Amino acid sequence: MTAETFEFQVEARQLLQMMVHSVYSNKDVFLRELVSNASDALDKLRIEALRDDSLGADVSDLHIDIEADKDARTLIVRDNGIGMSRDEVVGLIGTIAKSGTAEFLQKLREAQKDGTPDGAAATEGLIGQFGVGFYSAFMVADEVTLLTRRAGEATGTRWTSTGEGTYSIETVDDAPQGTSVTLHLKPADDEDRLFDYTSPWKIKEIIKRYSDFITWPIRLITAGTGADGGEGEEGEKGEKGDGKPEPETVNSRQALWARPRSEVSDEEYHELYKHISHDWTDPLETIRIHAEGTFEYQALLFLPARPPQDLFTQGGRRGLQLYVKRVLIMEECEELVPPYLRFVKGVVDAQDLSLNISREILQQDRHIQLMRRRLSKKVLSTVKEMRTKQPEKYTAFWREFGAVLKEGLLNDFDNRDAILAACSFATTHDAEKTATLAEYVERMKEGQEHIYYLNGPSRAAVENSPHMEAFRDKGLEVLVLTDPVDEVWVDTVPDFQGRKLLSIAKGEAELGTEEEKEQAKAEREQQREEYAGLLTWLGERLGDEVKEVRLSARLTSSPACVVSDTDDMTPALRNMLRSMGQEVPESKRILELNPGHPLIAGLRKAHAADAADLRLPGMAEIVHGLALLAEGDSPADPARFTRLLAEHLERTL
Numbered sequence: 001m002t003a004e005t006f007e008f009q010v011e012a013r014q015l016l017q018m019m020v021h022s023v024y025s026n027k028d029v030f031l032r033e034l035v036s037n038a039s040d041a042l043d044k045l046r047i048e049a050l051r052d053d054s055l056g057a058d059v060s061d062l063h064i065d066i067e068a069d070k071d072a073r074t075l076i077v078r079d080n081g082i083g084m085s086r087d088e089v090v091g092l093i094g095t096i097a098k099s100g101t102a103e104f105l106q107k108l109r110e111a112q113k114d115g116t117p118d119g120a121a122a123t124e125g126l127i128g129q130f131g132v133g134f135y136s137a138f139m140v141a142d143e144v145t146l147l148t149r150r151a152g153e154a155t156g157t158r159w160t161s162t163g164e165g166t167y168s169i170e171t172v173d174d175a176p177q178g179t180s181v182t183l184h185l186k187p188a189d190d191e192d193r194l195f196d197y198t199s200p201w202k203i204k205e206i207i208k209r210y211s212d213f214i215t216w217p218i219r220l221i222t223a224g225t226g227a228d229g230g231e232g233e234e235g236e237k238g239e240k241g242d243g244k245p246e247p248e249t250v251n252s253r254q255a256l257w258a259r260p261r262s263e264v265s266d267e268e269y270h271e272l273y274k275h276i277s278h279d280w281t282d283p284l285e286t287i288r289i290h291a292e293g294t295f296e297y298q299a300l301l302f303l304p305a306r307p308p309q310d311l312f313t314q315g316g317r318r319g320l321q322l323y324v325k326r327v328l329i330m331e332e333c334e335e336l337v338p339p340y341l342r343f344v345k346g347v348v349d350a351q352d353l354s355l356n357i358s359r360e361i362l363q364q365d366r367h368i369q370l371m372r373r374r375l376s377k378k379v380l381s382t383v384k385e386m387r388t389k390q391p392e393k394y395t396a397f398w399r400e401f402g403a404v405l406k407e408g409l410l411n412d413f414d415n416r417d418a419i420l421a422a423c424s425f426a427t428t429h430d431a432e433k434t435a436t437l438a439e440y441v442e443r444m445k446e447g448q449e450h451i452y453y454l455n456g457p458s459r460a461a462v463e464n465s466p467h468m469e470a471f472r473d474k475g476l477e478v479l480v481l482t483d484p485v486d487e488v489w490v491d492t493v494p495d496f497q498g499r500k501l502l503s504i505a506k507g508e509a510e511l512g513t514e515e516e517k518e519q520a521k522a523e524r525e526q527q528r529e530e531y532a533g534l535l536t537w538l539g540e541r542l543g544d545e546v547k548e549v550r551l552s553a554r555l556t557s558s559p560a561c562v563v564s565d566t567d568d569m570t571p572a573l574r575n576m577l578r579s580m581g582q583e584v585p586e587s588k589r590i591l592e593l594n595p596g597h598p599l600i601a602g603l604r605k606a607h608a609a610d611a612a613d614l615r616l617p618g619m620a621e622i623v624h625g626l627a628l629l630a631e632g633d634s635p636a637d638p639a640r641f642t643r644l645l646a647e648h649l650e651r652t653l
């Protein structure tokens with residue numbers, strides 16, 4: 001059959017360009033990527049064979065072969081796994097389906113334009129975050145041929161490219177099942193860290209470092225002159241009777257979680273993490289769990305250092321790998337971690353589950369639920385501990401994943417206390433450091449009963465809000481909540497250690513010691529009498545927009561502010577629910593006036609002197625508009641507001 005030639009999709013071409021011209025200094029990782037793909041393909045075949053008897057694939061001798069030929073300068077990585085159909089080859093290899101590719105390339109270009117060593121480091125860091133998988137073969141090869149046949153299909157596909165814009169594809173009749181990737185290696189150039197990848201010694205070193213834990217046999221076959229099986233290891237390999245070299249298994253094949261902790265290095269854990277997460281960056285933290293008793297299992301969990309691209313996209317990769325007695329039965333078992341811990345990656349290996357357990361049964365399985373609970377608790381306690389023992393790590397973690405973890409407060413009521421203990425919040429106490437609720441409570445002032453917070457779109461918006469004035473004056477600490485999820489969870493956590501969580505933009509503010517409160521109350525009583533006429537008149541005048549007009553105890557410098565009633569939703573929450581398509585009833589807000597402000601005092605005087613003063617209705621609207629503007633909202637009719645304000649300003653000239 002003749003080969004057809006295709007062009008790479010734009011993003012793929014750009015990525016390839018960078019691989020060909022090698023932007024990544026550690027080129028050894030190409031082999032890790034190919035072996036990782038081969039191992040995944042073997043896992044997939046076994047899982048599919050477990051589910052589907054009719055597949056007709058032989059799964060009795062699954063393995064990965066690495067064949068190096070020094071004379072031909074080729075390296076072949078071959079697996080007898082699931083393979084790919086022609087469409088899959090075109091879809092998976094010719095295009096890049098990953099979300100965020102365009103954005104990634106843009107950043108990469110910017111980093112490269114730089115041309116400095118810093119720029120180069122940034123480039124490498126970016127590739128580390130993104131991962132380029134199969135394409136990394138082009139760092140070491142000037143031509144790559146992939147021959148593959150999907151299990152259950154009759155014909156195979158050959159894909160060839162030099163990485164320069166096009167690839168060719170042809171259908172072949174006699175391809176073995178699985179995939180082989182043949183690299184025509186570039187000449188070795190040690191200075192460029194482009195080593196001789198046909199050297200058995202080099203290959204073994206790479207496998208040992210990056211892929212030792214792969215449980216499938218990785219077998220090395222060397223050919224060509226000078227292929228000696230590695231330094232000082234000649235005795236281990238021989239030749240078969242037919243003159244073909246005997247393959248040598250080069251990985252120890254031990255599952256990391258089954259080995260004693262003291263014998264596994266951090267680097268080995270990190271390589272396992274990279275294999276299962278497809279992340280190129282080391283994880284932030286590794287968590288080991290060994291559960292004994294009636295239901296035995298082991299787990300290795302990882303907290304990533306960076307969020308995956310699909311953390312907030314629906315249908316993103318979620319869940320843990322589920323093994324039963326060392327056999328991988330599910331790649332992304334979502335039932336093992338709750339959605340708010342969806343960034344956790346890892347492996348769970350259980351002793352007593354059925355090998356062909358279905359998704360439906362998993363969802364109800366008591367053991368799965370028990371594991372999920374235990375794993376969640378362990379992750380939460382690890383995060384909590386990280387905060388005290390490794391504050392920098394915690395800060396990095398919290399910056400990336402705090403907003404996700406807080407989602408747990410909305411639905412995991414069993415673990416609410418554990419989640420809260422892992423949470424920390426920005427606060428007015430210290431602009432640099434977050435605080436836990438426990439720390440907040442410890443610092444509470446004498447006479448302070450509640451935990452105060454204010455939601456807002458940014459720290460600056462919260463700090464400059466008029467609601468903050470009296471709290472700042474009295475030195476009361478306020479939590480600064482700026483994540484969208486903060487609008488919601490605060491309503492599901494009514495108290496902490498018996499202290500109510502109170503929004504300072506809601507209800508009446510009563511601050512200070514008992515004595516101060518008494519005094520303030522008496523003062524307000526008197527003012528209320530003075531202001532009764534104005535408040536009633538304003539209440540009627542603005543009745544369409546506000547539910548009440550009252551005097552404020554929270555303002556010291558602004559003339560007015562709007563607040564929500566204790567049980568009403570904040571406007572931000574209402575908007576959020578609406579944008580999610582929920583119907584939310586309109587609720588009017590409360591206008592609070594600062595009797596200590598000259599504008600309000602003047603308004604009272606003017607109203608007392610002549611309630612029919614023609615300037616008053618306009619002033620009422622202006623005061624209300626100013627209150628809305630102060631919290632970042634806008635008057636219902638901005639044009640009218642501006643006109644009224646301009647008219648009043650005119651008179652002052």
Ligand SMILES: Nc1ncnc2c1ncn2[C@@H]1O[C@H](COP(=O)(O)OP(=O)(O)OP(=O)(O)O)[C@@H](O)[C@H]1O
Nearest residue numbers: 037038041083084092131132133134135179278279
């Ligand atoms: N040996 C193989 N056998 C079967 N399918 C493969 C093989 N190698 C690659 N693939 C398919 O091609 C896809 C793309 O591979 P590629 O290595 O580019 O990315 P990836 O493994 O998904 O992610 P990453 O970039 O993080 O490595 C894989 O997800 C897999 O479906």
